[in-house]
Amino acid sequence: MSLATIHSRARLGIDAPAVQVEVHLANGMPSLTLVGLPETAVRESKDRVRSALLNAQLEFPGSKRITISLAPADLPKDGGRFDLAIALGLLAASGQIPAQALADCECIGELALSGELRPIQGVLPVALACRDAGRKLILPAANAAEAALVSGIELIAADHLLPLCAHLRGDQRLPDLPPTAASAPARHADLADVQGQEQAKRALIIAASGGHNLLLFGPPGTGKTLLASRLxxxxxxxxxxxxLEVAAIQSVCDRTPLSAWPARPFRSPHHGASAAALVGGGSQPRPGEISQAHHGVLFLDELPEFDRKVLEMLREPLESGAIHIARAREQLRFPARFQLVAAMNPCPCGYQGDPSSRCRCTPEQVQRYRSKLSGPLLDRIDLHLAMRNEPFSLQGNNEPGRPNSATAAAQVAAARALQLNRQQGLNAHMGLESLRTHCTLSDADGQWLEQAVTRLGLSHRASHRVLKVARTLADLDAVAQISRSHLAEALQYRQLDRQPG
Structure with missing residues (x-):
């Protein structure tokens, strides 16, 4: 009787929970049993492993009674990522490789019938978990460049079982991995390309400086989408x-993280997106658009055209920075600390306030259109800004003094540095305790703000958002105290809290 235990990583998920693959060989009638809630692809692994071992001229202990246990038993196992761990467990239990060589390792990879190691999906979160646990990772060579993005982890990468076994036995060491080539920095469209709309550019800089959510509304062609793409x-x-967190999500979503490393994501789903597509889920839960926009920008164009129930699902992640998905057998948590930028028309026809006077929408129609956005959702959007059509010019923005992305980025970086030094986070993410500590007002300004909030009918959450935006405005001016001018400007960005005119 012999027993070998190999560590691997479980289902597709950001947290990549650990799994023990235990292989038990005993005398008795030859059989192979796989237990531990394996799904179809995992149950089929015993046939892949048998063929891989035989075709690699390794011994398959078919004369023994084999029991393979995937622990913990109550965690569903899916995919072919356990093939390598099962194969190495069988080889260690039968004495073909030393079990001690695997004591501080974790294994992940799919096996071809020839014994080759095939790449698998979701390697980066596995590598992060192994580094945090202080363990080595054995994986297919095709996944090595992705896993090498994680610093401080020891990788053992092979493209076939035979050289891997030779390495574990100490007969022939696998070659060292080449350094990961740095990708070219991402190029973004310049803010200077946007003609006019100086107030909207100011709002964009404020949003970027404090991590605030932004809603732009105005007639078609005013530059809402153009501005959002510059953020x-x-x-x-x-x-x-x-x-690494962004790349881990891309890895789980079957996109190569190396192609955009380390750019901030910009996601722009269509307004017909389902709830599972936007916030995540499905029969086998996967990250949605809000998680794929983690540490980046989620742009929702034509906001009222999204299904209202789908939009309401954004309320929790906008507050907590994560989305929790519950299923009958498991609960998953996906990160979703994104910056929301949304755009919409001011009325059903889109031309309310346009100088052409084309709009014929009644106040009731405008109210019905805007009521597709609930008050609690609007409360969570810090900046509401109305945009107007401006005179058209073919000359472009070549005049000196026009803000461009380089100067705006310098302003944003300076304001963010103040916030990180002061409260170790962005203003938009301040809790109530930080709000009381870092957003203090003079008695006169406090009374003035209370009167303004009461007159405008703002909720407590909206008034807190006003304070956070005012704090960002003060940081952009590099002053410690919030002034009344900062409060007044912050209140101007609550335009959808007022009745349509």
Whole structure:
């Protein structure tokens, strides 16, 4: 009787929970039993492993009674990622490789019938979990470049079982991995390309500086989408840990993270997107658009055209920065700390307030159109800005002094540095305790703000958002105290809290 235990990683998920693959060989009638809630692809792994071992001229212990247990038993196992761990467990239990060589390793990979190691999906979260646990990772060579994005982890990469077994036995060491080539920095459209709309550009810089959510509304052709696409270009580069979190989500979603490393994501789903597509879920839960926009920008164009129930699902992640998905057998948590930028028309026809006077919508129609957005959702959007059509010019924005992405990015970086030094986070993410500490007002300004909030009928959440925006305005001016001018400007960005005119 012999027993071998190999560590692997479970289902597709950001947290990549650990799984023990236990292989038990005993005398008795030859059989092979696989237990531990395996799904179809996992149950079929015993046939892949048998063929892979035989075709690689390794011994398959078919004369023994084999029991393979995937623990914990109550965690569903899916995919072919356990093939390598099962194969190495069988080889260790039968004495063909030393079990001690696998004591501090975790294994993940799919096997071809020839013994080749095939790449699998979701390697990056596995590599992050292994690094945090202080363990080595054995994986297919095709996944090595992706896993190498994680610093401080020891990788053992092979493209076939035979050289991997030779390495584990100490007969022939696998070649060292080449360094990961750095990708070219992402290029974004310049803010200077947008003609006019100086107030909207100011709002974009404020949103980027404090991490605030932004809603632009105005007639078609005023530049709402154009402005939103410039936001990633004025945001600061991702920190290493943030970049790894973004790449881990891309890895789980079957997109190569190396192609955009380490750019901030910009996601723009169509307004017909389902709830599962936007917030995540499905029969086998996967991250949705809000998680794929983690540490980046989620742009929702034609906001009222989204299904209202789908939009209401944004309320929790806008507050908490994560989405929790519950299923009968498991609960998943996907990160979703995104910056929301939305755009909409001011009325059903789109031309309310346009100088052409084309709009014939009644106040009731406008109210019905805007009521597709609930008050609680609007409360969570810090900046509401109306945009107007401006005179058209073919000359472009070549005049000196026009803001461009480089100057705007410098402003944003300076304001964010103040926030991180002061409260170790962005203003938009401040809790109530930080709000009381860092958004203090003079007695006169406090009374003035209370009167303004009462007159405008703002909720407590909306008034807190006003304070956070005012704090960002003060940071852009590099002053410690919030002034009345900051409060007045912040109140101007609550335009959808007022009745349509």
């Amino acid at each position: 990633p270009g004025i945001l600061p580069p991702l920190e290493e840990q943030e970049a």
